[in-house]
Amino acid sequence: MHEITSILIDLFIIFTAAKIAGALFTRLKQPSIVGEVLAGILIGPYVLGWVGVPNESFIHLFGGDEASAHTALMLTLDVLAELGVILLLFFVGLETRVSELMxxxxxxxxxxxxxxxxxxxxxxxxxxxxxxxxxESAFVATAMVSTSIGITARVLGEIGVLHQREARIILGAAVVDDVLGLLLLSVVSSTAGGGVDIWQLLLTIIEVALFFIFVVLLGTRIVRRYSIRLERAPIQNAPLFVTLVVMLGFSALAGAIGLAAIIGAFLAGLMLSEAKERYGLERQAKPIYEFLVPFFFVVTGTKVDLTAFRDPQVLGLALGVTALAIVGKLVGGGLASIGLPTRSALVIGTGMTPRGEVGLVVASIGASFGVISGDAFSAVVFMSLATTLLAPPALVWLYRGRKAKGDESQKDSESRGSSHP
Structure with a gap:
């Protein structure tokens, strides 16, 4: 039982560190996710080594193979982190009406x-x-394209703007971004494996289209029509039970057809958004959310090895990739936002900036194929972390600035009105 105790201690440290760091950054008027990611870096195996480092009893379980023990321990943490981000995106979908998204x-x-x-x-x-x-260039470039919806969604939710137009655009674009990014990854991966499988690519596109069509056109209608039967279901906490089943089922289905599980979770929430108020789905699932979601951000932080950036060449490569990853999103978001106010364009571009776990996944796939060198891998990790840390405070600043400008304009208007009775 000592092996299980080792894992439980890691979970205790992660959860406690997440809540303390999150609360601290909230008091500093910054998004809690910044504190959670930094907490992960601090307690991770590359700094303090409090988590992610198997003890002797755990290593003994794997016949003394420390590498296997470390892999197994990180896999356990990754599962909780994945459940956290799945739940996060489910909540985002739950708070988004199909009509508003369209x-x-x-x-x-x-x-x-x-x-x-x-x-x-x-x-x-x-x-x-x-x-x-x-x-190698294609893999690094692919790691730069997909947005981590989880990071931006958490920030938009914390500052209470999920229902504003820019937030709807960001979330809708991030879904498109992730789907197209995964299709791009499938092409690059097929090339690394010996050529592009056109038929498999076409099949993936068809599967994606059918998934979205089902949720948007049929799923929401099914929920509206049959959700009332939950009140008569002979199951304790039936609404919560069905909610979790649909969330996990859609996530698994998304993974099975080659999409990120978080896309399935988002679509599950989107489908059930029609019934959320009737059954208080958000209120019932909130305790699970508060427990699991911080694991995603802390575990992401534990995977960052700061020692790799002592090499000036690696640091230069990392800074270049990071700068272009940010500029690319700002330029793309800016051009696509022509006709909107400048600050709205900046909000959209900034909201698309964080790469989070997405860049790390692409880099890992490239490394598994042996086509990404060690310094390129480190550069992608740096880019993923930097964009994850920089985007949240930038979004908060942009929204605060717009609110302050709006308040000032309102005061000027009231002043002019009072001077002309």
């Missing part, structure tokens, strides 16, 4: 497409200037 569909689609084209082009060209192979 209002931003044209703009969101354009933001998503341009938000992929520019970062990919910038990243590929930059890696080519460093003399890297086409395949």
């Amino acid at each position: 209002k931003a569909r044209g703009r969101a689609l354009l933001v998503g497409i341009l938000g992929i084209l520019f970062p990919f082009a910038f990243g590929f060209a930059f890696m080519q200037l460093f003399g890297r192979t086409d395949l």
